[in-house]
Amino acid sequence: MRLGHAAGRVLAAHDVARSHVKAGERPAVLIGKDTRISGYMMEAALEAGFSAAGVDVCLVGPMPTPAIAYLTRALRLQAGIVISASHNPYYDNGIKFFSAQGTKLPDELESEIEAEMDEPISCVPSAGLGRAKRINDADGRYIEFCKSTFPFDKDLRGLKIVVDCANGAAYHLAPPVFHELGAEVFSIGTEPNGLNINHEVGATAPAALREAVLAHSADLGIALDGDGDRVMMVDAAGTIYDGDQLLLAIVRSRLRQGPVSGVVGTLMTNLAFEHAMADLQIPFVRSAVGDRYVMDMLRQQGWLYGGENSGHILCLDRHTTGDGIVSALQVLSALQEANCDLATLLGGLKLYPQKLINVALSKGFPWKENALIAETQREVESDLRDCGRVLLRASGTEPLLRVMVEGQDASLVNKAAEKLAAAVREAVSS
Numbered sequence: 541m542r543l544g545h546a547a548g549r550v551l552a553a554h555d556v557a558r559s560h561v562k563a564g565e566r567p568a569v570l571i572g573k574d575t576r577i578s579g580y581m582m583e584a585a586l587e588a589g590f591s592a593a594g595v596d597v598c599l600v601g602p603m604p605t606p607a608i609a610y611l612t613r614a615l616r617l618q619a620g621i622v623i624s625a626s627h628n629p630y631y632d633n634g635i636k637f638f639s640a641q642g643t644k645l646p647d648e649l650e651s652e653i654e655a656e657m658d659e660p661i662s663c664v665p666s667a668g669l670g671r672a673k674r675i676n677d678a679d680g681r682y683i684e685f686c687k688s689t690f691p692f693d694k695d696l697r698g699l700k701i702v703v704d705c706a707n708g709a710a711y712h713l714a715p716p717v718f719h720e721l722g723a724e725v726f727s728i729g730t731e732p733n734g735l736n737i738n739h740e741v742g743a744t745a746p747a748a749l750r751e752a753v754l755a756h757s758a759d760l761g762i763a764l765d766g767d768g769d770r771v772m773m774v775d776a777a778g779t780i781y782d783g784d785q786l787l788l789a790i791v792r793s794r795l796r797q798g799p800v801s802g803v804v805g806t807l808m809t810n811l812a813f814e815h816a817m818a819d820l821q822i823p824f825v826r827s828a829v830g831d832r833y834v835m836d837m838l839r840q841q842g843w844l845y846g847g848e849n850s851g852h853i854l855c856l857d858r859h860t861t862g863d864g865i866v867s868a869l870q871v872l873s874a875l876q877e878a879n880c881d882l883a884t885l886l887g888g889l890k891l892y893p894q895k896l897i898n899v900a901l902s903k904g905f906p907w908k909e910n911a912l913i914a915e916t917q918r919e920v921e922s923d924l925r926d927c928g929r930v931l932l933r934a935s936g937t938e939p940l941l942r943v944m945v946e947g948q949d950a951s952l953v954n955k956a957a958e959k960l961a962a963a964v965r966e967a968v969s970s
Contacts, residue, residue, distance in 0.1 A: 543635065544589020546656035548670070550649065551618050552595060566670055568596035570612050572603035572678075573623035574709040574767045576630045577734030582623045586635070591670035592663045600678040602732075604709045604768025605636060606863035607682040613642035613860065614681065624709065624767040627744045627850075628937055630735045642860035644832045679713060686717045689858040690869045694876050696723035700758040702774075704749040706742025707732040708766035714865050718762070721869075726756050729763075743770040743851045743864070746780045754778050760872075760882075764864040769831070770851030771864035773871060775882045782891075783851040784813040786871050789885050790855060791845055793874030795820065804837045804846030804854075806830070807931050810891045811946060813849075830936060831862045892928075893950035895957035898940045899964045907932070907941055907964065916963035920945065920956040928953060930960065 552567050571586055573579035579602075587597045598617065600608070605622045612620030620638035628634075637645045637653075645653075663669075701723045705711040711730040719725045728748060729741035741748045743765040753761035753774045761774035773781045781789075787803070794800050802823035805813060809826060817824035827837040831852040838846050838856060847853035853867040871882075878885050907913055913932070921930055928947020935942055941964055945957040 541585040541589040541592075542657050542661060543653070544586040545593050545661050546589075546659070547619070547621075547637070547653045548590040548593025548595035550652045550656050552593060554649070566594055566596045566668070567618040568598060568670075570598045570600065570608055570615065570617050570620045570675070571623070572600045572605075572608040572611075572620070572709075574604075574625075575602050575707060575711065575732035575734060575737050576625065576633055576766075578631075578633045579623045582633060582635070586621060586623070587672055589661070591672065592661065593670065594664040594668045595670045597670060597672040599672060599674045601674075602709045602712070603678060603682070604713065604764075604864070606769050606859060606861050606866070607678070607685075607709075607713070609638045609642040609861040610682060610685050610859065611675070611678060612638050612640065614685075615675070616640070619645075622767065625937065626767045627738055627742070627765040627770065629739070630737050632937070634937070638861070644835065644861070683713060683717055683720070686713075686863075686865045686869065687721060689866045690721060691873055694873060696721040696872065699723045699760065699872075700726070700756060702726045702728065702749060702752045702756055702758045702761040704741055704743075704746075704752070704761065704763040705729040705768075706738050706744075706764055706766050707736045708738065708742065708764065708768060710764050710768035710865065714762070714764060714768070717865055717869075726752065726758060728752050737766045742766060743772045746772045746774060750774045750778045750780060762864075762868045765851065768864050769862045771853065771867045772851050773868065773882065777883075779883065781882055781886075782849045783847050783853055784810045784849040784891065785882075785886055785889065786851070786867065787845065787847040787853050788813060788816055788889060789874050789882060790853065790867070790870045791817075791820070791822065792885060792887070793870070793877055794845065795822075796877065800845065802841055802843040802845075804834050804841065804843060806834060806848050807933070808849050808944065810849060810894060811929070812889060812891045816887075816889055829933060835861070892946050892948060893953045894944060894946045895953050897943045897957050897961040898935070898938075899943060899961050899968070901934065901939050901941045901964075902968060903939060905968055907934070907967070910967045912963050912967045913960075916960055920960050923956055924952065928956070930956070932960075932964075
């Protein structure tokens, strides 16, 4: 409630200053959520906070994160709010903000909201309280938007597709998108109960999709995460494709239409992808891990395409943010254009072996300054020589240190990752 109140006050002040709201009108925001049980509680609290600040609220219920970005822009609202912890388990939750342009809020505006949260909650006069209403046609609007990103002269007739919605926000939206474009659709992960979001289904657990694709003899499988902004895919043979591979498929397709000025990856992007960009003579840079950092880098460079191996893919010629459904449609369009399967489209790309180990981290633990971790990292990097790399980073959503080792030799990579993870555990426990 304090966050809603603080955000409402800051957004209202900005809109008045910029004349985005006419005299006598109230600013308005959109609130959506995924399917976790705590969303009901947080939605009501946010609504109360915004109302107390004199801001109208539009509610859409369960809706993917990228849908809120689109609808905020389409409805000309001042901000969009998503109650979601994305790929995390049901007992976590979080809040994401989008600007009126459908992009993540600038750091300066977030800082203003955080500062305002230290102020006591007040309430505007009764006549100025914000009103709440439900947007009843939000589902249809977003479905049509997704379909509009697929070429009008193409359809998906003749394709059997399994869609895994992770028991998350896209459970009632993703299957109709692919069905209305002509595909025969089999759905899994479409029975949310508030407690099963991302549980053994979705982009973070693609084995379930693989099993369903093989069971249905489907042509392709598409797995989203809990809030619908990540995507993984599976081909008819049961091969799983991650964000790096899907981004390459999209970039190859765009190259047929004209030059690609550059592509942004992250520190986690596979080295094989970077080499593929070099072979295609496309400039490539890495950002920090996180789709907002990929977006920031794309803006700085003036480029359109980027993503993460976790399945966040940004196609700024189609959407202002990462969208699992839209990204999948771009891959399907690329396959139709090339008239081939995913493996062929990727041109034999073989990702370097990567080993990722998550180590529990106590809050505030200074892992960057720890001598044991630093020494072990030097030893591991020496063992890898010039045939691999090491990345340590704290998770942005969980109390974990992510230990990643990548290289050409899978056995060496696994040993190096285990050695480094053991050192982190020892440092934390001592």
